[in-house]
């Protein structure tokens with residue numbers, strides 16, 4: 001069944017929608033049912049000029065939108081095929097927000113594999129959707145329509161993380177080289193543009209576990225660069241960082257994304273992720289013992305209070321110590337829709353207050369990474 005685009009602005013000569021004023025950005029909305037389509041359009045109508053289209057219709061819109069919002073059931077192969085068919089058009093929009101009714105690791109991974117720059121799952125309220133579109137760091141403005149290019153290092157890395165989580169969830173083999181290559185691209189990007197630019201880019205593109213992995217990898221790379229580690233260690237570091245939380249593919253999203261405090265049972269479940277990641281990765285070629293060690297032990301502390309093996313200082317290697325600091329710092333500064341982003345200086349103060357758990361000299365060296373780089 002074909003459906004004509006739903007339009008809320010005047011049609012231009014080539015069938016696209018032109019903006020009605022300079023202050024109304026143009027958005028493209030795609031959905032797999034008419035109900036979903038009209039639901040989203042009614043939320044966005046007041047602030048944006050919208051062209052909406054059902055996924056099963058022939059794509060007729062030619063104007064490049066400032067953002068694309070897609071709401072579809074990604075367990076349905078026809079929807080996936082319809083989105084893939086529009087891939088080149090999607091790639092032109094700087095922001096591609098996927099709204100998922102069914103939140104699972106596989107659906108979220110699928111959305112990123114299809115080019116999402118942000119995935120919102122669960123109940124997507126009007127406030128949350130407008131906030132995602134208005135986010136000042138990467139918000140949609142009237143002029144952002146056709147000038148911005150997709151961000152390659154971020155997209156490559158997010159896709160690599162998506163396929164990594166899918167592989168673990170489905171028990172399929174992992175693309176080890178592809179994941180390492182994504183880490184290498186992040187290292188190049190940070191060497192060229194610095195850490196601050198990376199943190200800003202990642203925070204405006206991604207949420208949740210993916211954002212966390214991208215932030216940890218960036219922070220670990222920059223920490224490694226600032227310490228002057230050699231090429232081999234830098235490779236170990238970014239690979240370990242990319243893989244470090246892969247075990248979270250086995251933890252329900254309701255727990256991973258829970259805004260409030262976790263209860264004891266939830267905490268116990270979360271604490272299984274380093275060993276689960278290690279078990280999955282150790283069956284793969286191309287993952288060195290140092291990387292496996294870092295994945296398994298990134299939650300260990302020098303005073304023996306960490307998990308899963310309650311290691312003490314002498315058993316915790318350098319790569320692990322660096323990764324642990326990068327991991328904690330990244331977790332503190334990450335952007336979640338339910339909490340404000342912690343300033344970098346405040347996050348560094350928390351690291352400094354973790355007496356006995358982290359190597360003091362390393363935390364001191366981390367200061368310039370945390371505050372100035």
Ligand SMILES: [Fe+2]
Nearest residue numbers: 244245298299
């Ligand atoms: Fe972790």
Ligand SMILES: [Fe+2]
Nearest residue numbers: 216244245327
């Ligand atoms: Fe982590």
